[in-house]
Amino acid sequence: MTTQTSPYSLSDSELQHFQANGFVGPFTLYDREEMKQIWRRKRIELMDRSAAVYQDEAAKSGATNIANYDRHLDDDFLADHISRPEIVGRVASILGPDVLCWRSEFFPKYPGDEGTDWHQADTFANASGTPQILWPNGSDFGGTITVWCAFTDALIETGCLQFIPGTHQSMNYDETKKMHYDPAQSNVEKDGVRRGFFGYDYRELQVDPDWKPDESQARSMEMHAGQFIVFWSTLMHASHPHAGLSQQMRLGFAGRYVPTSVRVYPDTEEIQEYGGQVSLERYGAVLVHGEDTYGHNRLATETTRGHAFGVHAR
Numbered sequence: 001m002t003t004q005t006s007p008y009s010l011s012d013s014e015l016q017h018f019q020a021n022g023f024v025g026p027f028t029l030y031d032r033e034e035m036k037q038i039w040r041r042k043r044i045e046l047m048d049r050s051a052a053v054y055q056d057e058a059a060k061s062g063a064t065n066i067a068n069y070d071r072h073l074d075d076d077f078l079a080d081h082i083s084r085p086e087i088v089g090r091v092a093s094i095l096g097p098d099v100l101c102w103r104s105e106f107f108p109k110y111p112g113d114e115g116t117d118w119h120q121a122d123t124f125a126n127a128s129g130t131p132q133i134l135w136p137n138g139s140d141f142g143g144t145i146t147v148w149c150a151f152t153d154a155l156i157e158t159g160c161l162q163f164i165p166g167t168h169q170s171m172n173y174d175e176t177k178k179m180h181y182d183p184a185q186s187n188v189e190k191d192g193v194r195r196g197f198f199g200y201d202y203r204e205l206q207v208d209p210d211w212k213p214d215e216s217q218a219r220s221m222e223m224h225a226g227q228f229i230v231f232w233s234t235l236m237h238a239s240h241p242h243a244g245l246s247q248q249m250r251l252g253f254a255g256r257y258v259p260t261s262v263r264v265y266p267d268t269e270e271i272q273e274y275g276g277q278v279s280l281e282r283y284g285a286v287l288v289h290g291e292d293t294y295g296h297n298r299l300a301t302e303t304t305r306g307h308a309f310g311v312h313a314r
């Protein structure tokens with residue numbers, strides 16, 4: 001399905017590349033220096049969590065990854081970022097004209113940090129045991145489109161993303177299995193690379209416990225600050241560890257998108273992950289393109305500070 005209205009729609013060859021490989025990009029959104037300046041300011045401003053939607057201990061303490069969730073719901077810059085036409089036009093080329101942003105997440109890697117485990121995500125029940133997104137019955141698709149934007153330079157030595165192209169059509173992981181949360185199991189050598197999944201070991205979800213990802217096919221996605229890449233969450237993806245050779249952290253900001261037909265957090269009032277939980281009382285998905293004729297999901301139309309979200313017409 002393609003929308004014709006956006007100057008940022010994917011071209012036919014980009015769409016073909018995306019369908020064959022499960023990712024497309026990188027594309028440049030911000031000038032590198034501009035991005036660095038924005039992040040210098042933002043990293044201070046975001047420390048103020050007083051308007052963040054998750055005020056529970058698991059988020060407030062910063063002890064778990066949930067602290068990195070959904071700051072587009074309180075921060076003006078991030079609110080505008082998730083509906084930038086350069087992003088949303090491309091996402092609508094893939095998902096069709098009616099699109100929600102249901103989650104955003106920061107992915108920091110500090111000097112010496114582990115790489116992210118190889119993984120795929122379909123329902124996002126991976127950590128919680130409860131599906132976070134459900135596509136309509138009989139749908140061929142699953143998962144979410146992730147738009148991962150480098151807020152700092154992301155290089156092999158600072159922990160850039162890795163993809164195994166073409167692996168997005170079949171799941172090597174069973175998200176109904178449970179992973180065990182144990183922050184001590186981070187930075188473990190897996191086939192010679194220090195990896196982890198924010199206190200989980202993603203290998204626990206493998207359909208075949210003896211299977212190993214074919215890392216000989218992996219591609220490193222180096223990006224400058226201000227560039228973004230678009231990929232299916234069902235694509236085999238990971239990241240290199242931060243080698244600690246420089247003191248510069250690497251930071252990715254991921255926006256996650258689904259069509260409006262998808263149910264977000266179905267029958268769930270809280271997120272339980274990473275050994276903690278947060279209430280979804282103040283949560284809303286954001287319509288970034290088209291219309292929502294399904295009414296499945298509670299929508300946020302403005303941030304908690306009153307900044308309106310931009311919606312692009314079909």
Ligand SMILES: O=C(O)CCC(=O)C(=O)O
Pocket residue numbers: 107115116146148161233237238239252254
């Ligand atoms: O940034 C990373 O290391 C992991 C990112 C990721 O898994 C995602 O965006 O889904």
